[in-house]
Amino acid sequence: MATTKRPKPKRRLPALPEGVGELGPETKVTTDVAAWLVSLQVLAEQGDAQAGKMLIEAYDKVPRLWKQLTGLQDNAERSWIDAMAPERPGQEFTRAAIQRELDSRRREIGGKAPSPLERLLVDRVVLCWLQASYADAQHAQRLADGMTFREGEYFQKRCERAQRQLLKAVQTLATVRRLLTPTVQLNVAENQINVAG
Numbered sequence: 001m002a003t004t005k006r007p008k009p010k011r012r013l014p015a016l017p018e019g020v021g022e023l024g025p026e027t028k029v030t031t032d033v034a035a036w037l038v039s040l041q042v043l044a045e046q047g048d049a050q051a052g053k054m055l056i057e058a059y060d061k062v063p064r065l066w067k068q069l070t071g072l073q074d075n076a077e078r079s080w081i082d083a084m085a086p087e088r089p090g091q092e093f094t095r096a097a098i099q100r101e102l103d104s105r106r107r108e109i110g111g112k113a114p115s116p117l118e119r120l121l122v123d124r125v126v127l128c129w130l131q132a133s134y135a136d137a138q139h140a141q142r143l144a145d146g147m148t149f150r151e152g153e154y155f156q157k158r159c160e161r162a163q164r165q166l167l168k169a170v171q172t173l174a175t176v177r178r179l180l181t182p183t184v185q186l187n188v189a190e191n192q193i194n195v196a197g
Helices: 031-045 049-061 064-068 072-084 092-110 116-145 149-180
Strands: 183-188 191-196
Touching: 031 049, 049 064, 072 092, 072 116, 092 116, 116 149
Parallel strands: none
Antiparallel strands: 183 191
């Protein structure tokens, strides 16, 4: 006797919170709207294609959501912070201290009015700094605990690689800043003087 597979009943998707009206560029992202988006995201991650499509449409109607509620940079930073201080009771202070250090470095390196390209590179410098700091800390902790020669080589190479990435990010930012700085040429008598702004 052959059995027939019954189609799964369609899951009812969560409705947009009352009072929001039609989604558009000026829609306020209240806690209710954020909760609605998160519930759609959970369903989409569980394989609900309709929820995924609805989530993409919502983000497209309110374009700033793509930047506010997602963010590869934030995700990368959060992942490194999770590696350094896992999210569990007792780690709140350490996690907050790391995040404040990152924010402080971002402000210091970014300056007053960085261009979009500079902001992107500043984020990269900060992330590379975090990676290098973590690699150094792990290497030092393993040295204190004792390790094999092979492990020592691994951790040393990891530190060197992270340091090279940091230096390359800093060099790239410096190059971009130099290229973005206007140069003024003055001709005084027969001498030419170039002055970088």
